[in-house]
Amino acid sequence: MTRTLAWGALLLALGVASARAELQFDVFVGYGSSGGADGIVREAGWFPVACEVFNDGPTFDAVFELSSRQLGAGQTRRMAIELPTNTRKRFSFPMFAGSRYASWDARLLDTRGQVRATREDLRTRDLGWETYLLGGLPNSFGGLPAFPQAKHNRPEQQPTVARLSVEQFPENPIALEGLNALYLNSAKAPDFKVTQAQALVTWVQAGGHLIVAPDQITDITGTPWLASLLPVEFNAVVPRRSGGILQNWIASGAALGREGGASGLSPVPRTPGLAPGQPRAPAGTEAGPYSRLAADTAFEEAELPVFEGRVRDGEVQLALLGAPLVVSAPRGRGLVTVLAFSPEREPFRSWTNKTWFWARLCGIPGEWFGDSARNLYGGWSLDAVFGAMIETRQVRKLPVEWLLVLLVVYLGVIGPFDRWFLKKINRQMLTWVTFPAYVVFFSLLIYYIGYRLRAGETEWNELHVVDVLPRGEQAVLRGRTYASLYSSANARYRLASEQPTATLRSEFLGPAGGRQESARVEAVLKQAGFEADVAVPVWSSLLYVSDWEEAAVTPLTTHLTRDPTGRLSLTLQNRLSRTLTGLHVVAEGRVHELGEVPPGQPKTFTLESGSGRRLAEFLAPLHQRFLNAAQRRQRAFGGSDTEFLEPSPAALVAVSLISQGSMGMAAVIGGARAFVYPAGLDLGDVLERGQALVFAWDPGQAPVSASLARFKAPRSTKNTWLRLAVPVVGRGS
Template identity: 25%
Template sequence: MKITTNLFRMATICWVVVFLMSEPAEAWPEDRAAVPIQVAYDLGFDGEFKRGVWTPVRATITNHRDGDFLGEFVVESEDVDGVPVTFAAPSQSFTLAAGETKTYVQYAKVGRLPWRVLAGIKEQGAEQYLDQKYFDQVSGGNRKATSYFVLQLGPSLPISRSRLQSSLAVDAELVEVSVLQEAQLASLPDKWIGYESVDLMILPTRSSGLLQQLSKAQAQAIRDWVFQGGRLILFAGKQAQALSSAGHPFADLIPGKPTALITDWNTSGLENYGNAQQRIFLDGEVDSLAALAVSDGRVLLRDQENAQALYPLIVRSVRGFGMVVYVAFDIDTPAFEDWDSASRVLEKLIAVGRNAGSEDAALSVQRVNHAGYQDISGQLRAALEKFDAVTPVRFVWIAALLVFLVLLIGPLDYYVLKKLKRPDLTWATFPLAVALVGVIVFAMTRALPSETAWANQIRIIDVDVESGVVRGTDYLAVYSPQVQAVDIQTAQPPRADGQLQIERQFTIAGWHGLPGTGLGALGRNSFQTYVNHEYQIDTQTAQLSSVPVQHGGTKSLRSRWSGQATLDRSSELHADPISGLLRGTLTNPFDIELFDVEILYDGRVYPIGQSFKPGQSIDLFDISGASQGIDNYYARYQTGSSKGERRSWKVMEEPVPRIVKQMMFNQGIGGAKYTGLLNRYESFLDISHALAYNRAVLVGRASQGSSEFSVTSDQTVQPGLAFNFYRVVFTVSTEK
């Protein structure tokens, strides 16, 4: 038996050897064609991302075929309701030559827990994935929507995450700090929306070839992200001249004109700034200082803290709706690596640039969970999902029905049957009581909900007069009385908003998340999905197809877009050299009437009035007597007058206009100390920082305005509430 077995094994081995030797060499390319591509996937930055915001998903693809590979990059995930979503775009269909390697970026949102993301490559026109990778909770890296991301580009700098967390002075369960590093800039997003999760970016420029790694599109994306509301710490140093050269995407991030490179400069101001225990010894050839003639910004630190100071070291300036902290020296040099105070300098710079204030220390998890959301964006979403024609079934009604049922089948049933001396009838009265309550519930479900589908919208348009940059943030809440799928289109360029001709450059739309751990929130673990239906988001055309809305339910969406416009510059504003109050003539720059109009500057609100007609001009001197501090005007008094009643923030009841106004100037009004809520999920809307840096902001509402969203479904969707807010940022002269 053993001999037979051994002979069989030897025969098998010989047959395999003969088969392999007889196979022609030309067959190997066919084997390679079975696996035609090699793909490496990456999610977020440095392996981390925030749930509920646009996140870059990268695929680096190598074509091993002999011919071209026609492929498509697709990403799948689930939204805040657990409904599957496919993210795709025509721009992610590609042709890859034989032997070629390229990186493609798709933008997607990751929804509620337990989260999952599928990134995959298909052949064009195919249904099945040729290559794919799953990311899930085992992969790690997911962070709350309210987390604070510091993205440091280039070589690692001495930044302590734990010390930054402590400096935020807020519960880490609400705002968790992450310090992310991307050493290879070639993989960065090529659209500004790819940085939506980033709160603060640190960009050193000295390292050899660092800036050269950026394509023009990637550099433009960083610039656009700043102008759309991002915060950047830019170490210019030796590269200042190159960065400010005509045509460079970073040219208008520099708050002045570099005049010279200084090889011998006084470091006493920097040493005091870093509370240094030892001096820093510079190499004049390496540690050059870029002398800057500041034209727009505030100098925070000079080379010396006395009258002999010659050069600005740190300048903070407003750019569009964002901010740049310009640093005139390079920090990624051997001298700073050996200096023990470099980390303290970085921490102070981050404190200058960050957009999360110490007012968040008033928060705790226990304080905010009762509302079901932890962020003021949740209150905005809840308010937008209220429809005048729809009466929601309130919890107190359900509780009252349960109490009524218990009384009916308990004490009432007992005493009535006891009085009738027929306890055996309980077999009949019990089902009758249940049936009665069932009829009441059925009647409520038929009578209370509207039989019409409705859509509420909010539009916020911001215009920066100096740069011509325009940004839009639009919200949509759709109500449906029955289960149905709707198609949603966004406005396409060219557009006129308030007779303002806008050259749209980028638009993206998707579902709107709900930070927190309440029902339907991003932080709530749930495996239940009310609608088993997949929908698609085209990230290039900003169209959503077959979005499911459940019976008597709502669906919330949000779009963000950017563009350019030329606005009337006839308004001339300046600060009074003695009082510091805003002066000059202000003209309504739109061809529409604005209502509830104010202009804000340097911590004060100047009420213009209930109406501001097209072309109307006012002298700000005439209304300066009615101006008040921003916190008094918006937070402390009911009417904006010191004689009015004090007002408190009601987490469940505030109207949409007041919520939007709070989000627009959250830090100026008092932030979390006043509202009891974070403003982290959509903190880009808050431009309080601009008010202290030679910027005045005109804000008002319009009764008319174009709609961003168009909803198509089997049932006609009626327009509900529509709010149109406009903000215009003016540069204020300080020379008069």
């Protein structure tokens, strides 16, 4: 009997081991994840989730599920996949970091709902909202860039490099938006799939910073998408001694982050990108580490293999004996920087100051590596501002004064009044009847007040914020759809999108709101888009946000020139079939309100020097209203008038430039942030590059396929806000 049990246990163990061997299930959460808790995620940013499944057993249809452990909120994603025998499936999708220290559970289920594999309690390494994050695709294991180690003990403020792989590289450009920059060795470019290359190019044009180092010239010439991005054509390799040129360039990093010096936003041509909203050091402070570095004599005397070539466009940041070493060129709203040498080869690989080279190239102020960490805290989510613009006006909040009056009356009735009344009629024992009656009366009164204040018809309001990224006659539309849903009953509503890159999340409340999301979102990912059923409590309003991008015909073409007198001339052509209104142009520190643009023929506007309003004066009152609305929107009581904002063109210009003016320095004043927001939403970096911004209002319209609602609401609105970055042609006198 004992021997039979032993054989049975052995066979069972072998069966379990065989079943485990038949199915390999790995989930990688965050940038640079190896499947453990090492993936890197930035606060209030997008990040990739990659999954790899190998099925060596019988064929079955599976459902992949990833869910957050955040109670009452967070995100859940499901995806149906087919798993034939002896197949390996890889897929990835973007997720939003709506809370700090999040934990995720991944499951693989079959069609009967049986769990076939799990990965539980998946965690990530969280970075602060301002902290610089560089992704790396080196050609060798030791070729990954690195930053200097900060002397403070705040790991969330340590500028970080995440090792990426081509196999897990995202095919959705939104998943790359948590990166400040990406380093790419040219040897990796030929391995990219078409969808991965398209995602990378779109990310750059939408504001990303790509740093490319050549390994072989044929890597570039044989990869058309990469060759078209680069501002340099290489033709030969020549050995040259640096002679201290690189050391001196690093020392110039002492000016980074100062007011009037290098920019604190990403990316600018002269000083490639810092984190969005990154605070500057006060003028006159010493950035120290860059200027105190000791020279490496062995490196300066060694011969550095330099790729020579022709600079097509852009600006030479650093040259050696007339040969460019670092060249940067704008691409749409983003930036491409090319190194004319390989940082993965000797002598650069052994250079003692190479970590500071990467910090200088990425434009990180030296104070980020100092002894004391920044005391940064708080910050309202910019979602609250958009919510205040489109939230239903049917709901009102009870002023706190009336709440206090109601409380005083209630206490007075159940206490002194009840005692006086029963004593007067000499029926004190009736308190067992009167007290429940008072409770019922006031309960009905409170319900009636709530009904009068909050009851209404189901309402759906959409605001589409669309960045137009021109590609010749075509364009890529990078959109953010903000949708407010008010429910007249406890109900579930269906939301969906057919755009391949579309995502869905609920409102991010920000650090000041508890570092979480407002509601749980469960979405089923499709080949093109997603489907979701969202639950909204009775008489409540919830905000949902969908990020997306799609190719389309350019809705608005622009051309901005400067004549010898310094006067700007803007030519616009509205290529839509309807009039665009609320036209605003921001250029050279001034805001110009230009009215409307009819469809069809080009229209030219002249912007005289000194005309328009100063940008700081234009933004200051609006930004203060945004802050007040965001604070009051989270309160349960209070007057509603102060928390609503009208989605006017002026307000949308201001929210698109939230880092400028008084809000731009909010993170320096006592360490308290004003707002936090995902990368790409703020356009202040465009102005700091010397370009102009054109805004236009398309009322009552939504981009094709951008509307989310798959239900009919008695009340609804939709509007679109177009945003374009425009270079200035001509230098004037």
